[in-house]
Amino acid sequence: MEIRVLTLFPDLMDAVVLSSITGRAVNEGLIGYRAVDIRDYAGNRYGKVDDSVYGGGKGMLMMCDPVYDAWQSAVCSFDSESNPITIYMSPKGKVFDQKKAIELSQKENIIFLCGHYEGIDQRVLDVIVDEEISIGDYVLTGGEIAACAVIDATARLVPGVLPGEEAYSDESHMKYALEHPQYTKPALWHGTGVPEVLTSGHHKNIEEWKYLASLYETMIRRPDLFEKMEISQEDLNRLINDYMK
């Protein structure tokens, strides 16, 4: 997978994407990444990329040409010739979820467009954008933090990026599941121990506990996600009769 981010704040994007797990994935060549500075395509000496809004209204709007020229340069910069998908980060977009992360993780080339100020001239959006993604029902000052979240959630699904992924996390019925509780040393902390099964050394029972604990967390905290999971009657029975008893 190769990613390009069109932004007025390439340093902000680089600071996040080139750190930690995504940074290692980029260094190891598992993911291609580059931030494209829209200001480099300003077309004037002052680096001006925005102007006032026709019809009045507050703030400034990013102009068509710098965005379009930065996008063209990004389109031409991919190693593979497969058509890129262009995603505009916007609170007007469809809210991002794990299903979308899985879908994006299978794309070859992705361009993220991050707006700032009051947004971007609609005419260039109409020409270059394939879809709009929001990360939630609130308004950020720009698309960069949203793009970082989407890139992080997507990159960790690219094979090889996360070491030792649990096998079941790939199974479709577990893709919405929340993580089971986890514990580390000491075994007794402030008078509280850890679930006995986890120190039993019994592999099969431990896996069974993790699975049921994960179902339980999802059921209690996020019934909306629990409903989307395809859980067999047998597993539901185990959840109720074994885990919750």
Ligand code: ADE
């Ligand atoms: N830009 C501003 N707010 C946003 C949001 N909630 N999601 C994605 N991009 C945004």
